[in-house]
Amino acid sequence: MGVVRIGQTEVAFELRRSAAASERRITVTPGHVEVLVLTTDDDAEIDAFLTRKRQWLFNTLRELEAVVTKRAVVPRFMTGSKIPYRGRMAKLTVRRHDGPHIEIAFKNGFVVDLPTWVRGEDQDGIVATEIKLWLKRRVRRDVMEIAAAYRRRFDLKPRTIRVADMKTGWGACGPTGAILINWTLVFAPKAVLEYVVAHELVHLKVRSHGPDFWAALAEIMPAYHRAKAWLDLNQGALDDDFLTSAQGRRRVW
Template sequence: MIQVRDGLVEVRAPFNIQQKEIDSFISQKENWIKKKLLLQKSKKKIMKKKFENEEIFQFLGKDLKLKIIISNTKKSYISDESIYLALKNNKENCEEKIKKKLEILFREMAKEIFQSKTLNEAKNIKVTPKKIIIRSYKRRWGSCSHKKNISYNWKLIMAPEKIIDYVVIHELCHLIHFNHSRDFWKSVDNIMPDYKSSKEWLKLNQHLLDW
């Protein structure tokens, strides 16, 4: 098995296989590996954010313009078209501070929106999650623990609402089936018959949901 991720190439092989065979397998796959590495690199480039005034950021799947406000009293908020980010003074008007403040704002919004979606959907499905937690994951969107706590990656707030709904339903269905069995997917399908397109979207677009 061969995998290219974050610029690393990983090959997994059974113990009894000879290095020679592994090497020849890799050289057969050379073009494919190169293509993958290039693709991942270009995706990263598109993603590189500057964190400056007027820059576009994704929020609930929409392109919103970042508007920096310098004010001691005003609070940050998000409208239909813009993200108003309040900084106390001009000294805070730098990449590092803006990135930090924007993450705080996105986490707050994620908490509010994911919480209400989860509670609403939980009523429909007739399950009761214990706690809803917002956190930062490298490569996952949500998780459900044995203690019935549901966690979400705050970065999911950048995705379209339909995609968020899918993740919410997915995690809630784990309160019925604590696995990815056929029955689990049947439950998801019952609630969201076109869930497959959202699942696929997440696979193909995860690079859009990161900074």
């Protein structure tokens, strides 16, 4: 641990060297400061970097303290909050960094890095928006990978397949073979998402929900019953109310 003095205040920080880093960086979360430096940096270069960033660090720490104090009663999109993802609640960590862009990653939980230009009063909305965009990108990737695997194995070829906001239902297969998948399935276990994709792919061959349909689904996904049971039980909880205004509950098929 190192210490940087800002006026009468001493700020402890964790120093981390990285051979992969191309530039130095400071990341701040409530109660923790990390300084990332290059492996070639000596003490003088590190001290000079911290001196240049001293005012930024002071302002960021003061802003984070104000945000934490203001939201201590009802925490939302701040460090320690929980975000539903693939059937479990993932921890959220919101950090401040000295880079120019908002960055988001998933590493045993969501990590959102916010630059200086994000004001404290705007944090909730910005973090919610970034997480929603990340979730939509991830579920699109998953759906395309699942559909590609079933196309190769079972020759099920939709005309198009698209992930979308759906007010009702988890998926749809149009008369021309265009398939829609509800993006909020990203909140369910991945096996449930696979079940919905497989369900709609089978409709390319069997349009109804009669015995022939369920037999065809069992051929390509023998364990679909478990995923269907999970969805039947938990469908009311799979919505984006925590990110946007309430839109009501969805029903499966």
